[in-house]
Amino acid sequence: MDENKMHYKDTLLMPKTDFKMRGGLINKEPAYQKKWEEMNLYDKKLKMNEGNTPYVLHDGPPYANGDLHMGHALNKVIKDIIVRNKQMQGYYAPYVPGWDTHGLPIEQALTNKGVDRKSMTTEEFRKKCLEFAYSQVDLQRAGFKRMGIDGHWDTPYLTSDYEVEAAQVRVLKDMVEKGLIYRGKKPIYWSPVSESSLAEAELEYQDKVSPSIYVTFKVDDGKGVLDSGVNFVIWTTTPWTIPSNLGLAVHPNLNYVQFNYESEEYIVAEDLLDFFCEEVEFDKDKVTRTKEFQGQQLEYITARHPLYDRPSLVVLGNHVTTEQGTGVVHTAPGHGDDDYQMGLLYDLEILSPIDDKGVFTSEGGKYEGLFYDDANKVITADLEQKDALLKLKFFKHSYPHDWRSKTPVIFRATPQWFASVKNVRADVLEQLTNTKFQIEWNRERMMNMIKNRGDWVISRQRVWGVPLPFFFAEDDTPIIDVDVIEHVAQLIETHGTDVWFEREAKDLLPEGFTHEGSPNGEFRKEMDIMDVWFDSGSTHRGVLETRDYLSYPGDLYFEGSDQYRGWFNSSLITSVATRGVAPYKELLSHGFVMDGEGKKMSKSLGNVILPTKVMQQMGADIIRLWVMSSDFEEDVRISDDILKQVSEVYRKVRNTFRFLLGNVNDFNPDKNTVAYADLLEVDKFMYNRFAELKNFLLDAYERYDYVSMYQTLQNFINVELSNFYLDYGKDILYIEAEDSHIRRSMQTVLYKILTELNTLLAPVLVHTAEEIYEFTPHTEKESVHLELYPEKEDVDNALLEKWKYFMDVRDDVLKALEVARSEKTIGKSLEAKVTVTQPENLNYSDLNSPLEQLFIVSHVEIVDQLDDAPKYKHIHVDVQHADGVRCERCWNYSSDASIVEGDSDICSRCQDVLQK
Numbered sequence: 003m004d005e006n007k008m009h010y011k012d013t014l015l016m017p018k019t020d021f022k023m024r025g026g027l028i029n030k031e032p033a034y035q036k037k038w039e040e041m042n043l044y045d046k047k048l049k050m051n052e053g054n055t056p057y058v059l060h061d062g063p064p065y066a067n068g069d070l071h072m073g074h075a076l077n078k079v080i081k082d083i084i085v086r087n088k089q090m091q092g093y094y095a096p097y098v099p100g101w102d103t104h105g106l107p108i109e110q111a112l113t114n115k116g117v118d119r120k121s122m123t124t125e126e127f128r129k130k131c132l133e134f135a136y137s138q139v140d141l142q143r144a145g146f147k148r149m150g151i152d153g154h155w156d157t158p159y160l161t162s163d164y165e166v167e168a169a170q171v172r173v174l175k176d177m178v179e180k181g182l183i184y185r186g187k188k189p190i191y192w193s194p195v196s197e198s199s200l201a202e203a204e205l206e207y208q209d210k211v212s213p214s215i216y217v218t219f220k221v222d223d224g225k226g227v228l229d230s231g232v233n234f235v236i237w238t239t240t241p242w243t244i245p246s247n248l249g250l251a252v253h254p255n256l257n258y259v260q261f262n263y264e265s266e267e268y269i270v271a272e273d274l275l276d277f278f279c280e281e282v283e284f285d286k287d288k289v290t291r292t293k294e295f296q297g298q299q300l301e302y303i304t305a306r307h308p309l310y311d312r313p314s315l316v317v318l319g320n321h322v323t324t325e326q327g328t329g330v331v332h333t334a335p336g337h338g339d340d341d342y343q344m345g346l347l348y349d350l351e352i353l354s355p356i357d358d359k360g361v362f363t364s365e366g367g368k369y370e371g372l373f374y375d376d377a378n379k380v381i382t383a384d385l386e387q388k389d390a391l392l393k394l395k396f397f398k399h400s401y402p403h404d405w406r407s408k409t410p411v412i413f414r415a416t417p418q419w420f421a422s423v424k425n426v427r428a429d430v431l432e433q434l435t436n437t438k439f440q441i442e443w444n445r446e447r448m449m450n451m452i453k454n455r456g457d458w459v460i461s462r463q464r465v466w467g468v469p470l471p472f473f474f475a476e477d478d479t480p481i482i483d484v485d486v487i488e489h490v491a492q493l494i495e496t497h498g499t500d501v502w503f504e505r506e507a508k509d510l511l512p513e514g515f516t517h518e519g520s521p522n523g524e525f526r527k528e529m530d531i532m533d534v535w536f537d538s539g540s541t542h543r544g545v546l547e548t549r550d551y552l553s554y555p556g557d558l559y560f561e562g563s564d565q566y567r568g569w570f571n572s573s574l575i576t577s578v579a580t581r582g583v584a585p586y587k588e589l590l591s592h593g594f595v596m597d598g599e600g601k602k603m604s605k606s607l608g609n610v611i612l613p614t615k616v617m618q619q620m621g622a623d624i625i626r627l628w629v630m631s632s633d634f635e636e637d638v639r640i641s642d643d644i645l646k647q648v649s650e651v652y653r654k655v656r657n658t659f660r661f662l663l664g665n666v667n668d669f670n671p672d673k674n675t676v677a678y679a680d681l682l683e684v685d686k687f688m689y690n691r692f693a694e695l696k697n698f699l700l701d702a703y704e705r706y707d708y709v710s711m712y713q714t715l716q717n718f719i720n721v722e723l724s725n726f727y728l729d730y731g732k733d734i735l736y737i738e739a740e741d742s743h744i745r746r747s748m749q750t751v752l753y754k755i756l757t758e759l760n761t762l763l764a765p766v767l768v769h770t771a772e773e774i775y776e777f778t779p780h781t782e783k784e785s786v787h788l789e790l791y792p793e794k795e796d797v798d799n800a801l802l803e804k805w806k807y808f809m810d811v812r813d814d815v816l817k818a819l820e821v822a823r824s825e826k827t828i829g830k831s832l833e834a835k836v837t838v839t840q841p842e843n844l845n846y847s848d849l850n851s852p853l854e855q856l857f858i859v860s861h862v863e864i865v866d867q868l869d870d871a872p873k874y875k876h877i878h879v880d881v882q883h884a885d886g887v888r889c890e891r892c893w894n895y896s897s898d899a900s901i902v903e904g905d906s907d908i909c910s911r912c913q914d915v916l917q918k
Contacts, residue, residue, distance in 0.1 A: 010890055010891040010908065010912075013916060014737065015737075021660050021777040023656070025623075025652065025656055030621075030773060041785070043152075043784075046784070051089060054092050055092075055094065056095070056553050057093040058095070059558045060556035060559055060585070061097070062561040063161060063538050065102045066103045069612065070142055071595070071610075072613055075613040077562065078099075078146050078151050079149060080629060081560060082153075083630075083708065085153075086787070087765045090787075090789065091790070098154045098545060101135070101139050102534060102538050103132070104161050105462075105466060106406055108134055109131060111134060112131060125504055150623070150769060152768075159541065159545045161541070161544075163544070165495060165544060165548055166541065168491045170532070170536065170537060170540040170543070171490060172491050173540040173580055174487065174532070175487040177580060178487060179484050182421055182422045183460075185419050185472075188352075189336060189352075190413070192412050194360025194409070196406065196407055197359060198464055200411060200459075204535075207402055208408070209399070210399065212396065212401070213382060213396055214239050215239075216236070216391070217392065218389075218390045219233065221303060222304045222313055228269075229267070232268070233269065234269050235268055241378045241382050242375070244309065244332070245310070245381065246334035246337055246353045248314060248333065248334065249314055250305060251318070251331040251333045251340075251341075252297040252301075254298040254301075254318040255297060256271050256322065257272040257297075258270065258271055258297060259291055260295070263289050269295075270330065274329050281393060282392045297322075310367070315348060317347070317348045319331065335351065335352045335353065353365065356412065360412060361374070418461045419461040419470055419472070419528075421575070421579075422457050423457050423458055427452060433574065434448055434584070437589055440590055440705065441635060448570065451566060452571070458575065461528075463530055465529075465531065466531070467499075467531030467537065468499050469499055469527075469528065469531055470531065471491070472528040473528065474527075475519025476520040478519075481519075481525070485512065489512045490510060502527065508523070535572040536576070538573070539573045542554055542576070542577050542585035555583055555586055556585060557586070557588060558586060560590040562594065563593055591635065592634040593636045594637045594638075598641025598644055599641075616645065623652065623769050623770050624652060628648045631651070631709060632708070634708070658719050658724060659760065666778075666779060669746070669779065675753075676750045680747070683801075683850040683851055684856065685747045688751050691718075691802060692754065693796075696795065698710075699711055699762050702714075730856060731752075742915075761786060775789075805849075807843060814875055816857075818874065819831050819836070819881055827881060827882065828881065828883055830893075831857075831858045831859050832860050832884075832888075833884055834861075835884040835885060837863045860884035860894045861884050861895065887907075889907070891909075892908075
């Protein structure tokens, strides 16, 4: 070739962009976050939508204790996606992050750090708790911000904020005013390790090995129905509660049978007789039935307690079943809810001889000083010595444990403060029918929890929390007064809850307060604090109602699925009880994060993946893309392999945007945009296909269906863009004249896809979208996050169907090219001449686009028949090596006279382009 001939490579319009192929997220992301902070981007987003329809996602406060885990990441990233999505729709959508900063875990954390609680005053210990909570908030806040979560990070809410604490006390005041708060001695879940009462939400069930015993109670006064000495038989798995037994419950409508076995008479439910004999190893052939009774005939009969000289009263209870045991239920009113109800009905003592540490008190007689679990063995031995033990064995079963200390709980009657659930149950259930759920089963789940929930124990025997603002008179009368509570709320609003612990009772009461139960004017204050679920469950008042830029009820509460019995539940009860409405219009939940095999993450298994480590090695956008890929309403999985797969998807998305950026570098949308009507039909196809995708993504955001977005996005990028449109377009974008109609037509569509798809992905890939926006020519805003979503568009479905059918036909040609390549007939596809038949449902001329470019070959011939060539799904295809000479510029094979005869080494098309 003549040295003076131009270098054709220099005449090609090759992609130009400084957008890097490699993400480099670990360095870029902190830089973008710093830039956003310096430009006050979050405030600008709010200002942009000020006055528009508000949207409030109320943050359920994570506990301020410990490092962030992938569950935190899943939760906060989804919240961020939801809020950003609303902002880009034009909603005024502030996001106030919060933290739960009170409660036992913080007290335990300090103890674990060596803080000696006994060596300091309550005030000193509470100060230590607050300092620790603040340190944890700072640690977690830094982690959340590094994930790209946007919000009021400088003004979050903490449950220890004065205004939040005061609002909580006022929620309690409103419930007092409605008669929903009372004090009573009632069996509750109790943790001997934590030395505190527990709510149902603080329980988790684990396997436990328990003793199973069958015990006899001899009839003392049979009321003319039974003879003395007949043995009622009970079954229990808690021998330590036998000293508290005061009754024997039978079902009024069950049949009971008295039978003789080896000269002793026993009574059990008839339906359980065979089962009972097997359990205690009675020979059924030696069993002789002597009498039968209905349960109601046995009421008020008394039996002797096997360990004490006192009676046990036979009572009637509908809770008695024939599922297991004997049909005669051991009743200890101080240690069970059904038992407690029986105690109230039959005026039995609410006896609970166990102290806060689970140790028997003097009321337990000879068992005084024994830990309840250790007493099991001693009590069982005593029953055997008294000939009252028929059978002892051990079995494994699911049993409630304290979710913090992981130790078994007991049911124990103590004086506690309660919030009545039964008095607001109907209103709560009605509100749930008006609440939006994405999955209807979750509504049923929540309603069943409310239907089955007992009254809420709101008192805790701790010091790090919001005090119960109640007082006691000299005669121990509890003072539950709304004016007094409001006075305390005002003190807390000014001084915080420390004021309760720093001042004497008289200094906390309104000036001049008197009470008939305190003739000497002396009072004492309640030292229990409120359940932390009351803390977080009152934030609708302390945050949504208090901050004027938020709104109540909130639009959405979104947390883990365990919060149906936790925060969702407590918030609902306090809101309905005090305001008559649910605190949320919609309820949404996510599952737990498991390892790649679906196992729970634990340090012992070595399968823990920390978000900080992922961000250090891969970047936050990889975590965010993993969240998008997860079907979060179920349990989700994460592993190194899964993250590698997500990284590959990220790389593909990034490189696709890089191609788009490189090929619109000379495109000015104000000058070069081709009207839709003037687009080539292949460009109209991609225009409509993208409109279809855009509409789908916008709808999926509203359904929180991110996993479908992830899959659909991949399919669009891999199949329609990379495998077809961008591949097809290279010949046009690089070869044709810069301002040619065919090139500008395609660039119009590419620019639209680039800008609109980037905007649509901005709530997920927050850092990468900003980087793409920086390198996009002719953008107007300071940040992609100040853009609004593109509008939905009508789709030409007939055009889409035609082209989707053509894409199937094209697949036939691609298969034939692959065969020819494997047979060495051709190398690259531009070396091919393709002969094809007409498909049954399409005329090629209707495509209004050159088939050579659509198939990426040099020549296409259309024939009516091609019997010697293979038939694929839709058409016959024959592939031969193209005739002519390869153009040195476009690499298409040409039979133009000038190139064949050697007058030129480029084809006539390229000659025309170079002459322009």
